[in-house]
Amino acid sequence: MRSLKAPETAIELHQLRGSLEGGVPAAMVTCDPSGMPNVTLASQVYYVDARHVALSFQFFNKTYQNIRRNPLACVQLIDPVTGATHRLHLRYMRTETEGPLFESMRAQLAGIASHLGMADVYSLRGSDVYAVEEIEAVQGDTLPAAPLRQGLLTALRQISERLARCATLDELVDSVLDSLVELAGVQHAMVLINEAPSGGAAANGTLFTVGSIGYVDSGVGSEVRMGDGVIGMAAAACTPVRINRVSPASSYNHIVRRETQSEQPGLVVDIDIPFPGLTEPHSQLAVPLMAGGLTLGVLFVESARELAFGFEDEDLLMSVAALLGASIGMLRGQEEQVSAPPKTSQPSATAVPALTVKHYAINNSVFVDDVYLIKGVAGAILWRLLRDHAADKRTQFTNRELRLDAGLGLPDVDDNLEARLLLLRRRLEEKSPHIYLERAGRGCISLHVERPLVLLEVS
Amino acid sequence: MTPAAKGRRCTTSSAEFAMDHLSASKPRPSVLADLDPQYLAMIERGVPVLVASCNAKLRPSVSMAVGCTLDVFAGEMTVFLSRRSGAEVLGNIASQGCIAVICVEPISHRAVQLKSGAVQCRSAKASDEAALARYLASVEEEFVQVGHTREFCRCVVSRRRSELVALTFVPDQAFNQTPGPQAGAALSSLAGNR
Numbered sequence: 001m002r003s004l005k006a007p008e009t010a011i012e013l014h015q016l017r018g019s020l021e022g023g024v025p026a027a028m029v030t031c032d033p034s035g036m037p038n039v040t041l042a043s044q045v046y047y048v049d050a051r052h053v054a055l056s057f058q059f060f061n062k063t064y065q066n067i068r069r070n071p072l073a074c075v076q077l078i079d080p081v082t083g084a085t086h087r088l089h090l091r092y093m094r095t096e097t098e099g100p101l102f103e104s105m106r107a108q109l110a111g112i113a114s115h116l117g118m119a120d121v122y123s124l125r126g127s128d129v130y131a132v133e134e135i136e137a138v139q140g141d142t143l144p145a146a147p148l149r150q151g152l153l154t155a156l157r158q159i160s161e162r163l164a165r166c167a168t169l170d171e172l173v174d175s176v177l178d179s180l181v182e183l184a185g186v187q188h189a190m191v192l193i194n195e196a197p198s199g200g201a202a203a204n205g206t207l208f209t210v211g212s213i214g215y216v217d218s219g220v221g222s223e224v225r226m227g228d229g230v231i232g233m234a235a236a237a238c239t240p241v242r243i244n245r246v247s248p249a250s251s252y253n254h255i256v257r258r259e260t261q262s263e264q265p266g267l268v269v270d271i272d273i274p275f276p277g278l279t280e281p282h283s284q285l286a287v288p289l290m291a292g293g294l295t296l297g298v299l300f301v302e303s304a305r306e307l308a309f310g311f312e313d314e315d316l317l318m319s320v321a322a323l324l325g326a327s328i329g330m331l332r333g334q335e336e337q338v339s340a341p342p343k344t345s346q347p348s349a350t351a352v353p354a355l356t357v358k359h360y361a362i363n364n365s366v367f368v369d370d371v372y373l374i375k376g377v378a379g380a381i382l383w384r385l386l387r388d389h390a391a392d393k394r395t396q397f398t399n400r401e402l403r404l405d406a407g408l409g410l411p412d413v414d415d416n417l418e419a420r421l422l423l424l425r426r427r428l429e430e431k432s433p434h435i436y437l438e439r440a441g442r443g444c445i446s447l448h449v450e451r452p453l454v455l456l457e458v459s
Numbered sequence: 460m461t462p463a464a465k466g467r468r469c470t471t472s473s474a475e476f477a478m479d480h481l482s483a484s485k486p487r488p489s490v491l492a493d494l495d496p497q498y499l500a501m502i503e504r505g506v507p508v509l510v511a512s513c514n515a516k517l518r519p520s521v522s523m524a525v526g527c528t529l530d531v532f533a534g535e536m537t538v539f540l541s542r543r544s545g546a547e548v549l550g551n552i553a554s555q556g557c558i559a560v561i562c563v564e565p566i567s568h569r570a571v572q573l574k575s576g577a578v579q580c581r582s583a584k585a586s587d588e589a590a591l592a593r594y595l596a597s598v599e600e601e602f603v604q605v606g607h608t609r610e611f612c613r614c615v616v617s618r619r620r621s622e623l624v625a626l627t628f629v630p631d632q633a634f635n636q637t638p639g640p641q642a643g644a645a646l647s648s649l650a651g652n653r
Contacts, residue, residue: 024607025568027561029521031513037559039511039521039572040636040643061643062634074519076509080607083614085544087520138522139543141614 011135013050016077016086017311018146020045020053023080028055030066030073038062045075045088046105047311048129053088054101056109057126067092073130076138081146085138090130097126100239107233107241152316155183159320163327168439169418170425172331173211176299176324181213184316186301188214188278191289191324192224193297193419194235195376196411207235207298210422212276219276220426221374224298234286235298240314242285244307273372283308287321291329294414299324332418354452355434359383361459364409368432378424380408385447386435390455399443421445487631489534490573494633494646498571502536502562503529505597507616510538510626511559512551520547524560525618526583526591526625536560536573537627539583539591541618549624552578558628561636565605569637571646573630583623591620 019026028042040063046054053075057064067073071092078085096102106124159179166172173191180186190212196205205226209219227236234241281302289297299321301309358367365375366382374382381402388394399417403410410417425437435453440446491499502508508524526539538560540549552558558578563570583591595617602612633646 025563025565027509027511027521029511029513029519029559031517031519033517035513035515035517035555036557036574036576037511037513037519038574039509039559039561041561041563041568041570041638043638059640059642063643070517072513072516072518074511074521076521076523078615083611085523085615089518089520140541140618143608143610143614 011086011137013047013053013088013132013135016079016088016135017047018081019077019079019084019086020047021080021310024078026078027076028063028073029075030063031070032062032066033069038066042075044105044109045077046101046108046127048101051132052093052129053090053132054096054105054127054129056105056124057095057128058109058124067128079142079145082142082144083140084142085140087136087138088132089134089136091133093129093131095126095128100237101129102127103233103237104239104241107230107243110243149312152184152312155179156316156319158183160323163323166327167331169210169328169331169422170439172324172327173422176320177211177213180301180317180320184313184320186214187303188212188281189299189301190215190219190276191297191299192231192235193289193416193423194226194295195416197294197296197414197416205235207231208419208423209273209276210297210419210426215276215278217274217276218426218430219274220430221378221423222273222275224275230284230286231298231300234288234300235295238288238290238295240285240287240318242309242314244283244309278302278304280304282306285309285314285317287314287317289321289325289328291325294329296325296328297419352451354454355432356454356456357386358456358458361457368435371431373431374424374427377409378420378427381420382424382428384408385437386449386453386455389447389449390453395447395449396440397445397447399445487629489629490631490633490646491529491531491534491536494571498562498633498646499529499531501564501569502527502571505594506562506564506601507598508538508560508562510540510545510548511561512548512555512557514547514551515554520551522548523616525616525623526587526594527560527562528590528594534629535627536630537625539587539623539625542622542624544618545624549580549626552626553580558626563636565601567637570635570642572634572636574632574634575628575630577628579627581625581627583620583625585620587623587625588620591623 022044026042026045027039029037029039031037042055043058044056048054073090073092075088075090076085077088102124105127109124162175162179163172166175177189177191180189191210192207193210194205194207198205207224207226209222211220212218224231226232230241230243282305283303286298286300288295289299299317301317356369363375364379364383366373366379384405385397402408402417403415421437428436434450436448438446438448505527508527509521510524511519511521513519522540522545524538525541528537542549556578557576559572559574561570561572598616599609599612603609635644635646636642
């Protein structure tokens, strides 16, 4: 009589994600066609999906030669907490040299390389993707697992409830930043919006900061070029980018930190609002904000601690970003095209000194009493509003009329007007509180000017 | 049997390794005599060692050694594997005769790989106990230096002697495996382009 044996509990690859974090270096074995094994240390074993991992291809070494002649490989993983050991039996599938997986691994490798003091020589040539054919648990003693991180799902629920109550982009941005601090233990975070939302990977374009938390200066309006640093790469490749050991020399830490020249109105060509990020971050995580196949922006968190963000943090942030992206996308679709009756107002006082507002047509930069305020499309919008206000004291405007104004330079498709208005409102709050914008119902904005204005056009 | 296994040998004094691929060719000389003293010192001190092999279908496997000794005078290295956790590696070596080991210093990531096509297998003996204990103590220290506990280390490398197999071989190839562009470079003029 055959005995019934309970099937062994299958191990799922996602259960080993703690072992894939690199706490204990993985060992990788390949063998050549003659049967001679070759064992090396693997810089990265990257979780691709439930059935695939990717290993970094950096050098044309023996492993490179072997797997192209014999696709079988074996990787030993050790859990850095429990000491549990697993062997992954792998089959080489392909090498990716661009795209989300490659960019995500390249960024992670930059962190590993800087930790090893190899930032100058480590570069990713490709992501070797392997099918996981078998996961083998190695028999042996283990230590107790770390307690499950409590409350991540609860935090996600609370954040989703808060986001669901938001009716404007302002509220969404503030809510998500506050929630990450209050519920997810994040100390420094920011939301950046893509100037021109794009589908799929995008090499060009600019992201601008619309909100931040945990920094001395908000940095609202600061820009990151698509593809630059952790943030730019997350947007360009539509992929999470997580670095747990950021080196000052890392190529991912090259967001320009020019102490701004914006206070000098003579220099109108190169105006930068300082990026608000930490001076010496040691962990960074950027995830794309997506909706309807478009990359709307980036949600970014960072820490002064090494190893601050694990895969669970990445999962949480990706989920929050998905909610935020969907919410932003929904607001964009809901905007009503309202025609507001033009309202007018009188300056509240005549005794207060006038504000001098200069507009440089070359880049639509606007300065208030020689202090840089804004540039680009948002600058053009403000200049249009102020000119209309100067002409007939008008205070009420609609999104629709701004969209129809060809002189503002708004793109025909996905003009991102709400994000530009949010940026403009926040810059005014910080730099010129005597001029402010308010939402006046869906699709309408209200301009408030508390001091007389002198408008100067500089061509 | 892989092509390479035909010219290699794995001999055993233990009944459970019922194979004997005696080499017709003369064994190649040991690379230990030529190895940089810094690597010899590192291995003799006791650092984590991983043992790799592959089967006749070229499926590789790897297992953590639970002991390692060097006899530089004889040009031999002996690594100890658990029969339970290293069953596949041991079986492969028994059938194919090829072995590759990597010795790693965790704090510096300095690593060296040694290879051979001729392996002698035997059960661990009481006389191995002192070397095994010394190895474990040293590897514990190596793990502690990079932030792990001794208990963690014992989970990874500690096994009962009764289940251990000693694999003795003459390394005839040595490679620098410290991460970086030089990883894979031969460390001895005896080594081929591995």
